[in-house]
Amino acid sequence: MRVVVAGGAGFLGSHLCDRLLLDGEEVVCIDNFLTGRKSNVEHLLDRPGFELLEQDVAERVEVAGTVDAVLEFASPASPLDYARYPIETLKAGAHGTLNTLDLARAKGARFLLASTSEVYGDPLVHPQEESYWGHVNPIGPRSMYDEAKRFAEALTTAYRNRHGLDTAIIRIFNTYGPRMRTDDGRAIPAFVSQALRGEPVTVAGDGMQTRSVCYVDDLVEGIVRMLRSGLPGPVNLGNPHEMTIIDTARLVVELIGSDAPITFVPRPGDDPMVRRPDITLARQQLGWEPVVDVRDGLVRTIEWFASELATEATGRTGA
Ligand SMILES: NC(=O)c1ccc[n+]([C@@H]2O[C@H](COP(=O)([O-])OP(=O)(O)OC[C@H]3O[C@@H](n4cnc5c(N)ncnc54)[C@H](O)[C@@H]3O)[C@@H](O)[C@H]2O)c1
Numbered sequence: 001m002r003v004v005v006a007g008g009a010g011f012l013g014s015h016l017c018d019r020l021l022l023d024g025e026e027v028v029c030i031d032n033f034l035t036g037r038k039s040n041v042e043h044l045l046d047r048p049g050f051e052l053l054e055q056d057v058a059e060r061v062e063v064a065g066t067v068d069a070v071l072e073f074a075s076p077a078s079p080l081d082y083a084r085y086p087i088e089t090l091k092a093g094a095h096g097t098l099n100t101l102d103l104a105r106a107k108g109a110r111f112l113l114a115s116t117s118e119v120y121g122d123p124l125v126h127p128q129e130e131s132y133w134g135h136v137n138p139i140g141p142r143s144m145y146d147e148a149k150r151f152a153e154a155l156t157t158a159y160r161n162r163h164g165l166d167t168a169i170i171r172i173f174n175t176y177g178p179r180m181r182t183d184d185g186r187a188i189p190a191f192v193s194q195a196l197r198g199e200p201v202t203v204a205g206d207g208m209q210t211r212s213v214c215y216v217d218d219l220v221e222g223i224v225r226m227l228r229s230g231l232p233g234p235v236n237l238g239n240p241h242e243m244t245i246i247d248t249a250r251l252v253v254e255l256i257g258s259d260a261p262i263t264f265v266p267r268p269g270d271d272p273m274v275r276r277p278d279i280t281l282a283r284q285q286l287g288w289e290p291v292v293d294v295r296d297g298l299v300r301t302i303e304w305f306a307s308e309l310a311t312e313a314t315g316r317t318g319a
Contacts, residue, residue: 007074080185173238177216178304193309205267207246215297
């Protein structure tokens with residue numbers, strides 16, 4: 001199978017490229033490096049079956065040859081990133097999804113959209129199941145991302161209904177692991193890099209808001225199962241193990257063995273109070289559920305960040 005991974009040099013996309021190549025698939029990675037890094041796929045550049053194309057999917061998508069599947073992951077994904085790139089985020093969700101859908105249609109390929117739990121907004125239903133329509137502020141500080149993804153879901157659905165395209169929608173809940181950027185602003189990379197540097201660990205609000213975090217290997221397994229299932233979705237993929245943000249911060253500090261203090265900063269606008277996926281559908285239809293315990297996943301993530309920060313420090317001192 002020849003698979004196009006749009007956004008393939010990002011956190012999730014690069015893990016997906018690794019996994020697909022390991023399974024014997026050919027991979028065409030497309031990225032414009034807006035929020036991702038070439039270094040995430042550097043180790044794949046000489047691998048037979050891997051190709052890297054620098055393209056902005058919001059402008060054009062050109063892939064020669066046959067394509068069996070198109071995975072649309074190209075979008076800023078962290079609140080800091082999409083606040084920094086609001087128009088780019090909306091264009092990625094709208095034009096990027098349109099262009100990658102057109103590629104899938106032209107090639108007769110299956111199309112898989114990486115949507116998000118953010119389509120549920122600040123949810124009034126808990127846990128969130130796929131039938132919930134969401135509670136989203138269309139002009140709020142997260143609207144460029146939430147509405148871009150809601151539009152992308154609608155467009156994907158229209159292509160399925162109007163053109164009979166084989167499409168799939170997954171709604172990804174907070175995922176963490178190696179290759180997140182230290183400066184991407186999401187809670188786990190922020191806590192880990194702060195604690196490793198011995199800086200105060202900054203928790204938003206009183207830290208009683210909850211998140212359910214999924215280790216990247218678990219998520220990638222769910223994505224691959226969805227890709228091969230032929231199902232349309234939408235299907236939630238995430239870890240239903242719910243934790244408060246303050247407990248997550250405490251666990252990170254404990255696992256690092258750091259004496260960094262935990263301090264409190266104002267909560268950003270429209271920050272969801274609760275977040276937990278109902279994964280009944282994924283369990284039933286894909287036989288999937290996360291298996292990596294949060295402590296194990298955090299230890300692997302901490303190890304990776306520790307080596308990243310060491311490399312950064314070496315670069316700074318020129319050692
Ligand atoms: N990580 C999560 O917890 C999570 C949760 C829900 C949904 N998602 C979705 O998964 C996808 C990947 O997220 P991530 O966490 O890996 O983020 P990321 O920022 O690490 O990856 C996104 C990649 O897309 C690229 N990109 C952005 N705009 C582009 C464009 N116009 N053309 C080509 N490439 C472009 C970026 O350079 C980057 O490499 C996103 O669509 C995101 O919305 C992620």
